[in-house]
Amino acid sequence: MSRGERSPSLALLMSLARPVRGRVALLAVVVVLAQLALAAGPLLIAWGTDAALAAAQGRGELGPALVCSAVYLTAAIVGGVLSAATIKIAAGVSQSMLLDLRSRLFRHTQRLDLEFHERYTSGRVISRQTSDTEALRELLDGGVTALAGSALSMILTVVFLVTMDWPSGVVLLVALVPAVLVTRWFQQRSSVQFRRQRTASARLIVHFVEAMTGMRALQAFRRERRSSEDYTELALDYREANVESIRQFGVFDTSLTAIGNVTVALVLLVSGLRVIDGSMAIGVVLGSVMYARRFFAPLAQIGTFYNSLQSAIAALEKLSSLLAESPTVPEPTRPVGLARARGRVDFDHVEFGYGTLPAVLPDLDLHIPAGQQVALVGTTGAGKSTIAKLVARFYDVRRGSVRLDGVDLRDLASDDLRRAVVMVTQEAYLFSGSVAANIAIGNPRATRQQIEAAARAVGVHDVVMALPEGYDTPVDGRGVRLSAGQRQLVSFARAFLADPAVLVLDEATSSLDVPGERIVQEGLETLLADRTSIVIAHRLSTVMAADRVLVVEGGRIVEDGSPAELVEAGGHFAKLHEGWQATLG
Numbered sequence: 001m002s003r004g005e006r007s008p009s010l011a012l013l014m015s016l017a018r019p020v021r022g023r024v025a026l027l028a029v030v031v032v033l034a035q036l037a038l039a040a041g042p043l044l045i046a047w048g049t050d051a052a053l054a055a056a057q058g059r060g061e062l063g064p065a066l067v068c069s070a071v072y073l074t075a076a077i078v079g080g081v082l083s084a085a086t087i088k089i090a091a092g093v094s095q096s097m098l099l100d101l102r103s104r105l106f107r108h109t110q111r112l113d114l115e116f117h118e119r120y121t122s123g124r125v126i127s128r129q130t131s132d133t134e135a136l137r138e139l140l141d142g143g144v145t146a147l148a149g150s151a152l153s154m155i156l157t158v159v160f161l162v163t164m165d166w167p168s169g170v171v172l173l174v175a176l177v178p179a180v181l182v183t184r185w186f187q188q189r190s191s192v193q194f195r196r197q198r199t200a201s202a203r204l205i206v207h208f209v210e211a212m213t214g215m216r217a218l219q220a221f222r223r224e225r226r227s228s229e230d231y232t233e234l235a236l237d238y239r240e241a242n243v244e245s246i247r248q249f250g251v252f253d254t255s256l257t258a259i260g261n262v263t264v265a266l267v268l269l270v271s272g273l274r275v276i277d278g279s280m281a282i283g284v285v286l287g288s289v290m291y292a293r294r295f296f297a298p299l300a301q302i303g304t305f306y307n308s309l310q311s312a313i314a315a316l317e318k319l320s321s322l323l324a325e326s327p328t329v330p331e332p333t334r335p336v337g338l339a340r341a342r343g344r345v346d347f348d349h350v351e352f353g354y355g356t357l358p359a360v361l362p363d364l365d366l367h368i369p370a371g372q373q374v375a376l377v378g379t380t381g382a383g384k385s386t387i388a389k390l391v392a393r394f395y396d397v398r399r400g401s402v403r404l405d406g407v408d409l410r411d412l413a414s415d416d417l418r419r420a421v422v423m424v425t426q427e428a429y430l431f432s433g434s435v436a437a438n439i440a441i442g443n444p445r446a447t448r449q450q451i452e453a454a455a456r457a458v459g460v461h462d463v464v465m466a467l468p469e470g471y472d473t474p475v476d477g478r479g480v481r482l483s484a485g486q487r488q489l490v491s492f493a494r495a496f497l498a499d500p501a502v503l504v505l506d507e508a509t510s511s512l513d514v515p516g517e518r519i520v521q522e523g524l525e526t527l528l529a530d531r532t533s534i535v536i537a538h539r540l541s542t543v544m545a546a547d548r549v550l551v552v553e554g555g556r557i558v559e560d561g562s563p564a565e566l567v568e569a570g571g572h573f574a575k576l577h578e579g580w581q582a583t584l585g
């Protein structure tokens, strides 16, 4: 990892910590004080045993022993209270930082353009918001303080021990060599193992999600058995990875305990010999042994925390690179207002292609007067949706310009653009909430009367009234309680309520000209009336009702005229028309 790559992560961490820097400083002070209080224990015992007990036994003075006990007790209580405070402050700091991060991520990804979302995929966005934020939470929620506390505890132990009795300190430092080697071994092995675990778990989840979301296809093609065999294999892989990781930790932990015990024995041996020859007091032996015992425990914590640290660093890198993405459809620096758009749309020699791919529209010159109803037809992949999406400025053009009432969309204030141009997609996406709330998306300030009027206008009012709770009936994420046609009508009502100057609509391919679809057709007619409309048409009735039909082929308009004129002309459209009529029989 180069410095250049790391710095955005660090910058992100710093920017998250800035608003809570006071609490971070307090946390640092509390961690140091807690460790000092805890590390003082053995020193007090040594002094208490040698000086205070000697005073009590020799001269019958209880004072020093009482003082020593009181100080020991105070240090223990202070250490305990401060350790608890550390956890509390760290949790507060981490939750504030994560709240900030989560909202930043959400706002940012929402602001990014469609091109980004198509490239990045929703799965990746979700894992930024969930598992990566979670990895960071583990680190911030005590991981950093535990690491700092552990390191500080080891340093203080050595310093106190060397100050109290340097030969024991030397024994400790010598024992540190194998302990560090074992820790390094564990870190190397476990980071490989950790990656294996993560990959195995990701594969398992992907398989699970795929099987669940593709359940219909899975059952239709009788793939259940094969699918569960594959799942079992992946689950076994995951188990293997977990077992191996636990085994490694077992080896590491046991080795550290063994090193710790041998060190205690060595300290005891060296001290014992020195007590025999009279060069060491018994209290110092006690203190040294206690220091030796508490020395290695933090190392196990540092070792096990290594993986969390690694994954938090990786998560931070991914999060910061997502936050560094900037929209390719930027807000204008000096927006031009357009309070009441009339609805004239112009494509002036537009060249457009997705990302760096070859141009889909090589040179489109199209002028639609305000109020005209335009139907786009053509073979699949011809570029109809692309034209529609450019009108809503989901993407920016490479060359030329798209203008609304003469204003380049790139200069138009985005609120004005969103008010003036509304796109209704085939998908007719419903958000979780009531039917009324879904219609009100078109105009959040609308009253219930206005919502109902919109529903009446597009012919969905009776359908809604027949639902168990009428307008307050909740619809799930994708509107499972409503049929495709009903969903479409709700999305028409939403667009009707928004009342845009320009309506862009991708007519559902599944809805054909069958009698049951009459209601959708009528709703559509009301919606399209009195405004500029650009419809990617799939029904003959919609096309025939349009003022103007554009036949698109290979990103170019090959025929342009009224439906009657084009039928008359005997070109592509006339053939399409013939075919349509034949299917309707």
Ligand SMILES: Nc1ncnc2c1ncn2[C@@H]1O[C@H](COP(=O)(O)OP(=O)(O)OP(=O)(O)O)[C@@H](O)[C@H]1O
Residues within 6 Å of the ligand: 118, 354, 357, 360, 378, 379, 380, 381, 382, 383, 384, 385, 386, 387
């Ligand atoms: N998001 C995208 N990224 C890259 N290429 C795309 C994207 N969307 C469409 N294309 C390509 O652009 C071309 C035009 O696609 P477009 O969706 O505009 O066609 P269409 O006429 O609307 O087709 P259909 O009737 O099947 O919806 C196609 O070659 C398609 O592969």
